Amino acid sequence: MGYPTRLLSEGERIDLELRPHWKALVLPVIMLLVACGAAGFLLTVSPSPSKTSGEISWIAIGVVALAVILYFTVRPWLHWLFSNYVITNRRLIIRLGFVHRVGRDLPLEKINDVSFRHDSILDRMLGCGTLVVESAGEHGQVLLNDIPRVEETQREISTLISGDPAAGATARA
Structure with a gap:
């Protein structure tokens, strides 16, 4: 289900095109x-x-089991499934939610800084982490949690921001 x-x-x-790392489903x-x-x-x-x-x-056992499965399994899976982060040559697109849908677009020319952090040793081993995007807009800093290949994603956005005409070649290769 792409953008x-x-x-x-x-x-x-x-x-x-990214969605949160699979570790969010463990x-x-x-x-x-x-x-x-x-x-x-x-x-x-x-x-x-x-x-x-x-x-x-x-x-009663069936109802309680169904409620636990819906709340602790289906709900997080739907959240993961409908969380999309898309990076184009012009903007960063954030789409979150299924019923209560939230969207945000950040033009690349408005992004001042992109950094990342691994919040735990597990994040570092899995290659995921938090992407921190600072924009010149009124919302300031945007945190994107559990981004897979966070270092590569940060490098790709930085390359696109710099205006390199070859940007994106590594992502599509």
């Missing part, structure tokens, strides 16, 4: 496994559904 090219202006091309997957395991265990130790009390307990 629609119909939303680009004439002569604009996409250099990088905890939701663990929660899915824990919820399924706990529900399975509770179903085996609860009375059989042929009895009235057993039927109510099975329904």
Whole structure:
């Protein structure tokens, strides 16, 4: 599900399309496994559904398990799926959310500084981190968390800002 090219202006091309690093999905997957395991265990130790009390307990376990899975697994997955960071030769496009959609475009000529940081040793090992974009606009600093290949992304944006005509060649190669 890439960024629609119909939303680009004439002569604009996409250099990088990113979404948050896959590590953002590790905890939701663990929660899915824990919820399924706990529900399975509770179903085996609860009375059989042929009895009235057993039927109510099975329904309660199912409802609680479904609520936990929706909140701790499906919601973060949808957040990850609908978080898009697109870097074109003219702007940085940020699109977040599914129902409550938030968008922000930063023209590259308004960006003053781009830096990155690895917030943990795990971020450094995985190559992801936080991209810090400082713009001349009223919002100032924008933090983009869990960006994959954060150092390469920072270098690509810096190259595009400098106006190098060969910018983007490394991203498309």
